[in-house]
Amino acid sequence: MPTPTPPHARLIGFICLGVTATGWAMNWPIIKILLRDWPPLFARGVAGTAAGIILAGIAIGYGEKLRVPRHAIPRLLFASFTNVFAWMGFATVALKMLSIGEGALLVYTMPIWATLFAWPILGHRPGLRDVIALVLGIAGIVVLMGEHGFALTQDKLLGIALTMGSATLFALGSVLMRSPLPVAPIALAAWQVGLGCFPMVILGLIFEKPDIAALTPTGWSALIYMTLGPMGICYLTWFATLRRLPPSTAAMGTLVVPILGVIGAAVVLGEPLGLREVTAMALTLGGVTLALRKSSAT
Structure with missing residues (x-):
């Protein structure tokens, strides 16, 4: 029988979860700000590569080993x-074509597709709950994208395809990678972020040809926030959350990320936040909630 988590540890867990969700949510409008100066793959890749190096240093500071067993390297690369x-890169490119409300909600349909891949x-x-979750998710997407009678x-359309690719590939990975990799958590985050983001830098330099000197003071602030906040501090608080709260509780807590992200985009960037967006969020996140409850029970 598992030992109950002390109340003070649960409180710290919820605080860490709040920091994580808020930091990840505010990253959505911050990315839009950075994209004014730099192209998407290069921008996200630079922030992520720098964050991977920082996380590696933190892992070493915590006494974690960065060595990856040879048999685990293919799974780590996948x-x-x-x-x-796919999760970060595709979604960031899509933000050149979609609003944050559209991009965030489409990306966060991931748990719905994970239940379908699990079949x-x-x-x-x-089961019936999965079917209802899928219907709610599709209904939310229909409401979100039907503003102009689907005259897309x-x-x-490319933005929708990229965000759906981001969500479905992440879902596929979560189903195929159910057994944990034999690497300590912070070291694992450092490897995944670094290996996933460094190719974005290379592809950005080849195909996007960014103007390195184009970064304004506002852009620098956005880049620093992305590096230290969502990809640095928030990973640490996320692992602290998982040590203190059940995974199902932590997963449910992340549902506030797209909500706060859309609200942040409305406040910071003036993006629309009306009845259509609220209805789409309610439908989509209702479906995601059902999918998460099913996955936590299996």
Whole structure:
């Protein structure tokens, strides 16, 4: 029988969860600000590569070993692709074509697709709750994208495809990588963030040809925040959360990320936040909540 978590530890866990969710949420409008100066792959790649180096230093400071067993390297590379390159890279490129409300909600449909992938891969047949979750998620997407009667531009369609690719690849990775990698948590985050983001820098230099000197003081502030906040401090507080709260509670807590991100975008960038956006959030996150409750029970 598991030892109950002391009340003060649970309180610290919820505080860490709040810091994590807020930091990740505010990253959405911050990315938009940085994209005014630098192209998406290069911008996200530089922030992530720097964060990976910082996390590696923190891991060493905590006494964690960075060595990865040879047999785990292919799984680490796969996780870096699905959890970082696709999840962060595709979504960041999509923000050139979508609003934050559209991008964040589409990306956070990931748990719904994970329940669907679990059927053919793990043999977990979808039940009534899964069907309802899928219907709610699709309904939220329909409401979100139906503003102009689905007269979507080519850029908008590409943005939708990229965010859905981000969500589904992350979902596929989460289903295929159910057994943990034999690497300490902070060291694992350092490897995944670094391996997932450094190729973005290379691809950005080749195809986006960024003007390195174009970064304004506001852009520098955004870059520093992305590096130290969502990819640095928030990873540490996330691991602190998981040590003190059940994974299902932590996962449910992340549902505030797209909500706070959309609100932050409305306040900071003046993006729309009306009945359509609120309805889409309620439907989509309702479906995600059902999917998370199912996954935590299996």
